[in-house]
Amino acid sequence: MTANITEIATAAHAELIYLNPAEAEIEPNTRDTVDPVKLAELTESIREHGVLQAIKAVRYADGTIRVRDGQCRALASRDAGLTSIPALVTPDTATSDTERGIERITQQIVANDHRNDLTEGQRAAGIAQMLDLGASVTKISKAVHLPRAQVKAAAAIGTSATARSALDSGQLDLEQAEIVARFETEGDAEAVDKLMTAGRYQFRYIAQRLLDDRAEKAERAAAAQSYHDKGYAILAEEPQYGTDVLLADLVTADGSEVAAAHTEADPARWAVWLSKDERYFDAESGEEVDGEEVDWSTENHPDATPYEGHRHANTVQTRQVWTPEYVCLDLDGAAVTLSPVLAAARTATEGEGTEDGAAAALRMEAEAKERQRKERRQVRELNKQAAAATTVRRDFLRTTLLARKTAPKGTSTFIAATLAADSGLLSEYHAAALVPEMLGFTDFNIGSAVLTLLDTATDNRAQVITLALVAAALEARMVNDAWRSRPRSADRYLTFLTEHGHTLTPVEEVIAGHRTPDDVEID
Structure with a gap:
C-alpha cells in the first residue's frame, strides 16, 4: 500500500524526513499485540530491502x-x-489530550482496516476508548465507516x-x-459463564432467559420495596416447604389460622417472598x-x-400479579406455632415415635x-421458559x-398440510394479530397492508x-402455557421451523411432543 498522507493530515502539512527508529x-x-513470527x-525483509513505505508520525509541540x-x-x-x-511527519494540531486520543485511534483503525490488520476485538477496544474520550457514536460511525448499531455493539x-477474545477466536x-x-x-460472572458454555444453537435462548430473569428480579425488588419499608425482611430465594415456616403452616395460640394481617403487628418477625401469580380481572371494572x-x-369465540x-x-x-408469601423468622416472638399438618410432617421426617392413623x-x-x-x-418456571423461547423463535x-425473497424448501407442502388439517386456522380470533410483527409493518389495517405488500x-x-400469515396464526396459539395444552398443528409447525434452522428449546420440545414437562430442568 502506498503512503496516504491524508490519513493523518492534508498533504500540504506533511513533511518527509528520515529519523532514527x-x-x-x-x-x-x-493493535495491542504484535505477532513475533510476522515481526521476524x-x-x-527490511534488513534486505529497507523500509519501502514511509511510516507516519506526529511532531508534538516540544x-x-x-x-x-x-x-x-x-x-x-x-x-x-x-x-x-x-x-511522513505532520504537526500535532490537537488542542487537548482527549481530542488527540480520538484522532489517534480513528487514524489507526482506518489505517489498519485498509490492511486488514486489526482483529475485531482490537477494533472494538479502540472504539470503546474513543467513546471514553468523549467522541459521539455518530462521529465514530463516520470516522471508521461503520453503521451506528455496529459501533454501539463494538463499544x-x-x-x-472475554467478549473480545471470543469474538477474535470465532467462538x-x-x-x-x-x-x-x-x-x-x-x-455478572455467573451469567457470563452460562453464556460461554451455552453452545452456538442455544446461546440466544440462554441469553433471553438471563435477560428475562434480570428483568424479573428488578421488578420483584421494586414490588418488595413497600414490604421492606414496613420492616419485613426480603427473601432472595424462594422459600422451601418443610424447611422454611410459611404462613399457611402456622396457627395461633388458640389454633386459629394465621392471616396476613397478623404479620403486620410485628413485621420484624417475618420475611417476604414475592412471586408472580396469574389473576383474572373484569375487563371493564377491573375488579378481580x-x-x-x-x-x-x-x-377467542366472541359469539x-x-x-x-x-x-x-x-x-x-x-x-x-406479585403475590407475597410470608415466612416466620421467630415463632415465639410472633406468638404462633406449627400447624398440626406441618408438625406431623416434621415428626415423620425425623422418625420420632409411631405414626397412628391421624398422624398418617x-x-x-x-x-x-x-x-x-x-x-x-413447575408451571411458573415453564411459563417463563416458554416466554423466552417465544421471543427467540419470533426473532x-x-x-x-x-x-x-424466496420461501424455504417444503413451504407449499407445509402450508397445504396445515390448512387441510386445520381449516379454521386463519379465521381464529387473534390469527392476524402478529402479522405486522412478522412482516415488519405498523398499519392497523392488516388486510390492506398485506395487499399492498x-x-x-x-x-x-x-x-x-x-x-407469514400461517405462522402468525400458529404463533397466536403459542401462549406461555402452550406446553400444557399443546396447540393443534404446533408439532407440524415446530418441525418445519427446525428443518430450516431453528433449534428447539426444551419447553418447545414439550409442545412438539418430544418430551414431557417433568423432563425439563427447572432452575
Whole structure:
C-alpha cells in the first residue's frame, strides 16, 4: 500500500524526513499485540530491502516525534539495526489530550482496516476508548465507516476482555459478543459463564432467559420495596416447604389460622417472598374475578354462549400479579406455632415415635401440599421458559425465515398440510394479530397492508408472505402455557421451523411432543 498522507493530515502539512527508529517514540496502538513470527519476517525483509513505505508520525509541540502509523515497521527497523527510515511527519494540531486520543485511534483503525490488520476485538477496544474520550457514536460511525448499531455493539465489546477474545477466536459473533460484554461489564460472572458454555444453537435462548430473569428480579425488588419499608425482611430465594415456616403452616395460640394481617403487628418477625401469580380481572371494572366462574371454552369465540352461571372468557383480562408469601423468622416472638399438618410432617421426617392413623392423615396432607407447591413452581418456571423461547423463535421468524425473497424448501407442502388439517386456522380470533410483527409493518389495517405488500411482490416473495400469515396464526396459539395444552398443528409447525434452522428449546420440545414437562430442568 502506498503512503496516504491524508490519513493523518492534508498533504500540504506533511513533511518527509528520515529519523532514527531507535530514538522515535511509538504512540499507543489499537493493535495491542504484535505477532513475533510476522515481526521476524518483516525484520528480515527490511534488513534486505529497507523500509519501502514511509511510516507516519506526529511532531508534538516540544519537538518530540511519535510514530502513529507504522509500529511494526519501526520495531522491525530497530531489530534490523537501521538508523534512518522515511517518515511522513505532520504537526500535532490537537488542542487537548482527549481530542488527540480520538484522532489517534480513528487514524489507526482506518489505517489498519485498509490492511486488514486489526482483529475485531482490537477494533472494538479502540472504539470503546474513543467513546471514553468523549467522541459521539455518530462521529465514530463516520470516522471508521461503520453503521451506528455496529459501533454501539463494538463499544460494548471493547470493554470486555472475554467478549473480545471470543469474538477474535470465532467462538462468538458480534451480536453474541455484545451480550456477553454487557453481562461482564455489569459484574455478572455467573451469567457470563452460562453464556460461554451455552453452545452456538442455544446461546440466544440462554441469553433471553438471563435477560428475562434480570428483568424479573428488578421488578420483584421494586414490588418488595413497600414490604421492606414496613420492616419485613426480603427473601432472595424462594422459600422451601418443610424447611422454611410459611404462613399457611402456622396457627395461633388458640389454633386459629394465621392471616396476613397478623404479620403486620410485628413485621420484624417475618420475611417476604414475592412471586408472580396469574389473576383474572373484569375487563371493564377491573375488579378481580374467580377463574372458576369463567367458561374458558368461549375464549377467542366472541359469539359463543357461556355455560349457565359462568361468564364469557373475553370479558376477563389475565394479569400477572406479585403475590407475597410470608415466612416466620421467630415463632415465639410472633406468638404462633406449627400447624398440626406441618408438625406431623416434621415428626415423620425425623422418625420420632409411631405414626397412628391421624398422624398418617396429617402427613399425607402435608405431602399433598408439597406436591401442589411443586406443581405451581413447575408451571411458573415453564411459563417463563416458554416466554423466552417465544421471543427467540419470533426473532428467528422475523429476521431469518420471513425476511427471505424466496420461501424455504417444503413451504407449499407445509402450508397445504396445515390448512387441510386445520381449516379454521386463519379465521381464529387473534390469527392476524402478529402479522405486522412478522412482516415488519405498523398499519392497523392488516388486510390492506398485506395487499399492498403483495402488489409489488414476486411470486416467490408472495409465498413467503403466505407463510407469514400461517405462522402468525400458529404463533397466536403459542401462549406461555402452550406446553400444557399443546396447540393443534404446533408439532407440524415446530418441525418445519427446525428443518430450516431453528433449534428447539426444551419447553418447545414439550409442545412438539418430544418430551414431557417433568423432563425439563427447572432452575
